[in-house]
Amino acid sequence: MTQLILLSGWGCDARLWQTLDDHWPQGLTVEAPNWPGYGTRKALADPASLDGLADAMADALPRDAIWVGWSLGGLLAGALLDHLPPPRALVLLGMGERFCHPEGVSEADLATFRDAFRRNPEATRSHFLRWQLGGEPSPRSTHRRLRALLGDAVPASSATLAAGLEQLATLDNTSRLATASCPVHRLVGARDPLLAPNVLAHADRRIEDAGHCPLLSQPRQLATLLSSIAARPGATP
Incomplete structure (x- = not known):
């Protein structure tokens, strides 16, 4: 069975995957490296x-593994496909070809958020963590679980977090994914409040009763899906 490499999203470090x-399943190798600065x-x-x-990240992202990137x-x-040897497969969890979408989080929405982050990074990150949980079956209990995993300390420097917001605003993987030399699997929470309806509709798998953070609200269902991909990484999504 192929190794899984789990990659966290903005404002959260690798502890999030402990859920x-x-x-x-027995025998599956799973690694969750932190991004630089986390x-x-x-x-x-x-x-x-x-x-x-x-x-x-070259050593942490081997080509014989499956890269699973959340948010x-x-x-x-996806952007690193242009910079590193391609993996066995790429799994996008809660992310489309790009982040901003007129029917999801618009460019204007993200610009407003980036302005707020420049004024008060810690409060803005805290707001975002609550906002992204809006589609979960129980946002309050999911937030308590998130805080139990990560604590209250910010897990990255302001410069690293600001760069992540810039990447959310500017990176577009449309052409990279269209010509990717590895299978690309798209998984979403069926009630993800950050994704446009069109992105949700065209996902390969939708995780029911979950929003943007199925790793917190539906860990068993998510682990089952990822394990099935690991068992057959080259299979059609």
């Missing part, structure tokens, strides 16, 4: 540089 620990990993000199990101992690993993 899936009890649901993996946890104890040193930040990049230029946190927005994809070349620098590729150099820093911004999916956007970055």
Whole structure:
């Protein structure tokens, strides 16, 4: 069975994936490396540089593994297809070809959020963590679970978080994914409040009773889907 590499999204470090620990089948190898600047990993000199990101993540993203990127992690993993040898498969969780969409989070919405982040990074990140949980069956209990995993301390520097917002605003993987030399699987929470209806409708798999964070609200269902992809990484999504 192929190795899974789990990649976190904006404002959250790799501890978030611990929710899936009890649901993996025996024999599956799973790694959850932090992005540069998160946890104890040193930040990049230029946190927005994809070349620098590729150099820093090369050892953590082997070509014989399946890369699973959640939210911004999916956007970055897709962008790295131009910089690293392609994986066995790429799984995008809660992310389309790009983040902004006129029927989802618009460019104006994200610009307003980036302005708020510049004024008060910590409060804005806290607001975002609550906002992204809006589609979960129980947002309050899911938020308590999130805080229990991550605590209250911000897991990355303001410069790293600001660069992530810039990447959410500017990265567009449409052409990369259309010509990707590996299978691309698209998974979404059926009630994801950050994704446009068209993105939800064209996903390969929709996780019922979940929003943007199925790894918190539906860990068993998500682990089952990822395990099935790991068992047949080249299968048609």
